[in-house]
Amino acid sequence: MENSPSIFQIILWELQKFANQHDLRYLIPSLTILILIGLVILNRKWVISYLGPAMSGIVRGVLLASLCICAFLxxxxxxxxxxxxxxxxFFNAYEFYHYYLGSKYAKEIGYTRLYAASLIADxxxxxxxxxxxxxxxxxANGTYISVDDVIKNKEQYKSRFSPERWEEWLKDxxxxxxxxxxxxxxxxxxxxGYNASPIWSMLVGGFLSNPISTxxxxxxLILASLDLILIGITTLVVLYAFGLRPAMFMLILIGTHYMMRFSHMKGAYLRTDFAMCLVLSACMIKLNHYKWAGIFTAYSVISRVFPAVFLFGPGARLFWxxxxxxxxxxxELRIRFYDRKQRMGIVGGFILFxxxxxxxxxxxxxxxxxSLFEGFTIPWPLPLFIHLVLFVPVIFFGMLLFWAGLWGYFAKRMERNWINYFISFTITITILFVASFGYYGGMYQWRDYADKIGRHSRDISPWRVGYKYLFIAQYPNNLDLKKSLKDIFGVIGNALLGRPITDPTATVPTDNQQKPPLNPSAPKPVVKTATNETLTFASAMKKIISPWKPFTRSIIYxxxxxxxxxxxxxxxxxCLIASRKLSPYESFVFGFVPCFFLVSPTYYYYIMLAVPLLFFSPKSDYIPRAIAIIWLYxxxxxxxxxxxxxxxEFATYYWLGxxxxxLCIYMLLIAMLNSLPWEYIKPFVDNFKNKLMEKIKTHLIKKEKSEETTITTEE
Incomplete structure (x- = not known):
């Protein structure tokens, strides 16, 4: 007699059945948007006063429970x-192959011999x-090499392995x-190939890949589950640092966003660690653990390099x-040296130095x-006078800030949080960087890595997302954007009014098109005729938008x-100005804005969207922040x-970009409005508001008197 299925199996089958019957990719974000709108409305004072505290609390509880269910789905x-x-x-052998073997055999294969050594073992x-x-x-150069050439020179590759390590390689x-x-x-x-840094290879290869055999x-499978465990731990930390809503919003975003869809990250080998460490850094800053934040940021940087741009936010706050x-x-100098001549002498000497x-x-x-400035198209070196005018003031101001910071730090007049952040970041990077020299026995691994990443960055890939790929994109010459927009509004109008939606791209032949050609032997032009076929809203939109296919023209760069x-x-x-009045954790996650403009990672690295989400989700009751969360979904x-x-194709990632x-412009706008000196602007706004109200009141009184006079005259 066969064993009957357990309760767990029955529940799992029902969940799988539900997932097959309902497209969770659209259902969950749509429900989340509705729940968020409900929470925002529920937070309005007039709603609370209308429902009462007890009923509004019950409704809020129902909405939060629904949000948790969405997170589970x-x-x-x-x-x-x-x-x-x-x-x-679940095991993603394709991705796992690169990062397990790349880290385990980093000393033998480096960044250029992974495929050749694999072919020889094969x-x-x-x-x-x-x-x-x-x-x-x-x-070694990004091109292709003949299989016969690799096999012919196999001893060149095998010589880098010891006999024991080669047998281990064959087994793997x-x-x-x-x-x-x-x-x-x-x-x-x-x-x-394999793109992790030498430090990541040292840590992961030394502590996980080498000790744990195939x-x-x-x-x-346990190694492949580390990303899931890491996401779960990060969610719990977000829950502790920011609360329930931000944690659930993050899970829903990671679980449903298109850019986390494919298996580049799922079932692979610590592919999400850089993003989760950035989120953990934001949590540590929120909890005032700046040293831990620096350590987590350092790990993220040594894992994928480009997260170094997130240092912009802390750097901007330290600058202010x-x-x-x-x-x-x-x-302080004016107080200690009240004599003006003495004070000016000290200041003058300091400035001169x-x-x-x-x-x-x-x-x-x-x-x-x-050669360092070729990419900037700057005729280097600049003429001496222009060079001095440009750079002496910048360096001079930097020196003033350095001495001010040094005095403030040791005199305990300055908050040490960001200093401690950068100290822990620098110490972590330095220790790991020096340790990698000993682990590899020199700098060769770093030289290979720099060459590999440099070539990888110069290549143009249709899968990358960032401002650079918006900058170098061009549209086909035959694209009629004006007509497309007109068709879109027509389809939306028909959908709202309940009218049937026909093919918006079909055209009715004109009189000129219906006339016979002057030359009967000439080929007849192909004319797209109108059709009465009724389309769904989605299919009609696809027909309009599908020609919007830009292409890359790298020479533009x-x-x-x-x-x-x-x-x-x-x-x-x-961004520097906008960071002036952001809260500490907001200034860190705000680093996503310069990151989007300066680097263009492959789309699946945008699991880091969990970071800018924290700019909005802790304040999701405020309408401007809620709008951004809705936009993300x-x-x-x-x-x-x-x-x-x-x-x-490129068009998919262009429009996502x-x-x-x-989103970045919106973040910048919110931060800029936050940085304005409202303490000076508010009196002018209040004065203008009062004058406007007085004028309106005066106008209404005059109008009322005029109406009374008219009625009296008529009587």
Missing amino acids: AVGNYIDSFGQWRYGT DETDRKYSNPQNNIRNL IRFFKRELTTSRWNNVLRDK DNRNHM DLCKMLRIGYD NLVISFVGSLIFRSFPS KEQARRWWTTMAIVLVL ISAMAGYFFYTMWEQ CMLFV
Whole structure:
């Protein structure tokens, strides 16, 4: 007699059935948006006074319970509809191959020999690889290399392994050959290689990959589950630091957003650690544990490098703190040296000393090789006078801030939080960087890594998202955007009025088109005729939007380099100003704005959207912040809609990039409004408001008297 299914299995089957019957990718974000709108409305004073405290509390509890259910469903969606795995298993052997072997054998294969060594091991264990071109990716230069050339020079690759390590390598390759189908094994050796930093390889390879063998598949599944465990721990920390709503909003975003959809991150090997460490950094700052925040940020940076841009927010806050110290320091000087001549003598000597240092520093900077500035299209070195005018004031002001910070720190006149943050960050990076020299026995691994990442960054990929890819995009010449927008409004109007929606792209032949051609032998033009076919709202929108397919033109980046760097400078200055009055954790997560403009990582790295979400979710009761959260969930659903039209083409990620660009501008606008000196503006606003109300009142009184006079005259 067969065992009857357990309660757990029955529940799981029902959940899988529910996921198959309802598209959770759209359902969960839509419900979350409605719940958020309900919570915002419920927070209005007039609603609370109307419902009463007891009833409003019950309704709020129901909404929060619904939010938790959405978060649970989002977790199920993230793990492929409650365990209905895309490739039949949670274990993502394709991604795991790169990061397990890349970290375990970092000393032997570096960043250029992973595929060649794999092919040689494949050849020695009953070759599985086959390719019509008979080549694999050459990771040394990004091109392809013949299989025969690799096999012919196999001793060159095997010599880097000890006999014991080569046997271990053969065993691991056998494991991944079993896990990967022939087509996926063929694809894996033509991919882009392993991109984690030498420090990440040292830590993960030393503590996890080398001690845990492929002998037991369950051990590999445990390693593949580390990302899920890390996301769970991070959610609990967010729950503790920010509360229930931000934690649930984060789970729902990670579980449903298109850019977390594919299996690049799921079932892989610590691919989410950089993003979760950024979130943990924000939590530590919120809890006033700045040293821990610095450590988590350091790990994120050594994991994926580009998160270093998130240092902009803490750096901006430290800049404003130093400016404050500069003013306090001068006031202190005025108190201690009340004699004006004596004070001016000290100030003059101090200024002269720093001017000399600034002058010498600018000359040293001018001696830097011109190759460093080729990307900026600057004719380096600049003429001496222009160079001194530009850089001496900058270095001089930097020296003043340095001395002000040094005095404020040791005199205990300055808050030490951000100083401690940067100290812990620097110490962590330095210790790990030095340790990597000993682990690898030199700098060679870092040189290979710098070359690999530099080439990786210069390549143009249709899967990357960032301002750079909006900058270099161009539209087809035959795209009629004005007509498309008119069609969109027509479809929306028909949908709202309940009218049938016909093909908006179909055209009715004109009289000229219906006339016979002058030359009967000439080919007849193809004319798209109108149709009475009724379409759904989604299919009609797809017909309109599908031609909106931009393409990349990378030469724009070089042709308009000055415009690019001018834009970057303007954005960074605005971000610096906007950071002035943000709360500490907000200033950190605000680093997403310069990150979007300065770097363009591949779309699946945008699991870091959990970071800017924390800019809005702790204050989700406020309408401006709630609007941004709604926009994030709309972008989550929009990605799937774009994919149905363009799949993995550039257009999908271009339009997702446009949506994130809107989010960044919105974040910048909120931060700028927050940074305005309202204590000075408010009196003028109140004065204007009072005068306006007086004028309205006077106008109403005059109107009332005029009406009374008219009535009296008529009587």
